[in-house]
Amino acid sequence: KQEVTQIPAALSVPEGENLVLNCSFTDSAIYNLQWFRQDPGKGLTSLLLIQSSQREQTSGRLNASLDKSSGRSTLYIAASQPGDSATYLCAVRQTSYDKVIFGPGTSLSVIP
Amino acid sequence: EAQVTQNPRYLITVTGKKLTVTCSQNMNHEYMSWYRQDPGLGLRQIYYSMNVEVTDKGDVPEGYKVSRKEKRNFPLILESPSPNQTSLYFCASSPINSPLHFGNGTRLTVT
Numbered sequence: 001k002q003e004v005t006q007i008p009a010a011l012s013v014p015e016g017e018n019l020v021l022n023c024s025f026t027d028s029a030i031y032n033l034q035w036f037r038q039d040p041g042k043g044l045t046s047l048l049l050i051q052s053s054q055r056e057q058t059s060g061r062l063n064a065s066l067d068k069s070s071g072r073s074t075l076y077i078a079a080s081q082p083g084d085s086a087t088y089l090c091a092v093r094q095t096s097y098d099k100v101i102f103g104p105g106t107s108l109s110v111i112p
Numbered sequence: 113e114a115q116v117t118q119n120p121r122y123l124i125t126v127t128g129k130k131l132t133v134t135c136s137q138n139m140n141h142e143y144m145s146w147y148r149q150d151p152g153l154g155l156r157q158i159y160y161s162m163n164v165e166v167t168d169k170g171d172v173p174e175g176y177k178v179s180r181k182e183k184r185n186f187p188l189i190l191e192s193p194s195p196n197q198t199s200l201y202f203c204a205s206s207p208i209n210s211p212l213h214f215g216n217g218t219r220l221t222v223t
Contacts (some may be wrong), residue, residue, distance in 0.1 A: 031209045032209060034211055034212060036214075042216070042217075043202065043214045043215060043216045043217050044202065044204075044212075044214040045214075046211045046212065046213065046214075049210070049211040051209070089154075089155065091155075091212070093209070098143070098160065098162060098168070099157055099160070099170060099171070100145060100147075100157050100160070100170075100212070101157070101171075102147075102154050102155040102156070102157075103154070104154045105154060
């Protein structure tokens with residue numbers, strides 16, 4: 001059974017720092033991996049999607065990488081800002097039955 | 113505007129009273145799915161649908177039903193709600209193997 005974990009569970013950094021969020025999954029039979037952010041009490045906003053055949057995707061200050069063979073993905077946020085404060089979730093879409101499995105999330109706080 | 117619309121946003125009901133949460137998307141997406149989000153348990157998939165008349169169970173389907181009679185609509189039905197179904201529910205859609213787009217959520221309280 002696919003399991004998705006995220007480290008760290010919570011992170012507090014001063015504004016301007018570069019940071020890395022980690023996502024691990026146990027079954028490499030995936031179509032893709034997607035990163036989301038969620039603000040308190042709100043819905044999910046898609047940040048980046050990496051197909052299983054890709055190594056990385058970039059959007060602005062965000063860069064996501066995928067190493068399918070080792071079951072790992074990282075989300076790199078450059079020059080963090082207070083507006084980046086949110087919970088960051090990763091989700092894998094499995095090739096078997098097309099299920100989507102979410103990680104528990106990393107709660108990020110960027111201090112001005 | 114491309115969007116996934118859930119209704120209602122908030123719902124308070126009593127145990128055993130059947131309810132339906134609607135989900136509609138205007139992007140002609142094949143894939144639609146429902147999730148519940150609970151503190152400490154994260155987001156878990158309830159049901160998903162690859163296309164019209166095709167539905168499959170996610171990880172927590174017990175106590176829920178869905179239907180996909182039209183491509184744009186994917187309602188979530190609770191035939192006999194119980195307090196343990198109190199949760200925040202999200203609907204999402206996507207083209208096959210493409211980014212998921214989420215609705216704004218439905219906060220359900222069952223007393």
